[in-house]
Amino acid sequence: MTVLDPTPLIDIRDLRVTFNTPRGPAEAICGVDLSLKPGEVLGIVGESGSGKSVAMMALMHLLPPSATITGSVTFHGRELVGAPRAEMDRLRGAKIGMIFQDPLTAFNPVLTVGAQIVEALRLHDAALSKRAAWDRAVELLAEVAIPQPDRRAAQYPHEFSGGMRQRAMIAMAIANRPELLIADEPTTALDVTVQAQIMDVLHKLREERGIGLILITHDLGVVAGAADRIAVMYSGRIVEQGTVDDVFYASRHPYTRGLIAALPRLDGGDGPLTAIEGTPPSLFNRPRGCAFRPRCPVALAPCGEDVPPLRRAGVVESACWRAADLAEVPV
């Protein structure tokens, strides 16, 4: 039912984030449009520094005061940009949950895991008794497949293994049944087998509860298995967007193609891994025109004139002046 609901859960329009730094203003996000329907999973992919985390932190109001945020972010039609702290406190942790990259540092080290989930619960439901909240916390830990949840709840975060901590973090994030979950590199700090378990837990949540999920990652493999749609970010902009299959098989952006080509393959033979040459541009010194131009294998002189807008190209949306030409070249 919620899946068919056409109104977006969250709608981001022309989001811009500028940091005031001693070296001058640094525009980390230069106009991002995104929307997510209830129950949908959106993967945001990009290199470190592409702005994917900053965009999410901006909508959660987690950026330092040196950041200037403009544009519009509506959650259920409510404007979040410029919303007062009290309103954000009612939303954060209740309607919008967030999972952090490093589950060890994201837990308060001096409180037991159970106590922290209890706190998350009682923060948004003052009527809940401590006893009842504790029982809920144990249930939540069970829900994310933590063995012996009643004992585990009484332990401190450092007594958990990495994978269990991340599962406990998820349990805490979903404690108040949020409609939107933002996962910022949820599997990056974990080894591959544990990654699969975490993705399993997230997948289940989405199936059972219809939670909308924004998955931030630099790992295309993670997105491929979990997301409905992908948005690829580069230097503060979305450069390509589409369904997972479309982006993987009909990409119209050389950057995305580079990322896909860089994926190690089991059947790839013994040859060296492909990499995209060069590094992302500095925020203080973006090239004119397309930011990817200096690293782009198919760039032409006019690419340096103007910033390419995100336009429909085949089955995807691509921000590349040569998107049409790329149709000829298979991915």
Add this chain to the structure above:
Amino acid sequence: MTDRTLDMALPAANSRPSAAARALAALRRLPAPALFGGAVVLFWVIAALTVQYWGLPEPLQIAGKRLQAPSLSHWLGTDALGRDVLSRTLHGAVFSVPVAIGVVAAGVAIGAALGAIAGYVGGVVDGLIMRLVDVTVAFPPILLAMTVAAILGPGLVNAAFAMVIVWWPIYARLMRAQVLEVREREHVEAAVAGGAGHTRVLCVHILPLCWTPILVNATMDFGQVVLLAASLSFIGLGASPPTPEWGSMISEGASRFYNWWVAFGPGMAILTLVLGFSFLGDGLRDLLDPRSS
């Protein structure tokens, strides 16, 4: 399989050691000097609480001939008025120990509160509080305490008040530095992302991680306060003469060089108590700070 082995190593939920048991375990890990220091401090605290039941002569009562050298009847001799020095020394704890505890507690309360606010709020508030701290620490402690005590008039309570004014800035600085460090940690951001308000973030997620250096510093400072209180009394700004306060007792004994025992008792009392607190503080730091040793 891995999970199973892990789970077997788990303690049962209700077998988590109680707070008392954990405190005892921590005590056992204290190095020997710290235990010694703790024992000395404990002795003086007990003395402060129970000395009137020890069957000693009254500290203000003339117990024998004046200026008698230490003997079996007066272990530390008698002073210029014939009062028992041992009794006066032990009764001195009744003043020094509460003053030390009171001054440090008030200093920590004021300093930590202001430091936490300065560190968390930042900006103008931070600037105002920290400039006030700078101004206060710019004076030599004894001079500032003397000035305040002189303005307020002599007396132990006024001296204590003066010492609080000297002491709070140290804790404000310590607390501010801790808060600045802890507030940047990811779990604080996670708490904010979970919807915790300012008070909650500060009190639940930041402050509990800030106490270690303050605790260590406070332990050491007990001794320093004892010393400063005695200094103020010595120069006549603390407790006034008939009171068996260590500083004023030393002051009385200072002019009688050949009757060394008059100053010896209170001198040793200050020495042991200050040293005891120092050893204890050192030990606590070793115990609480994983980086040292």
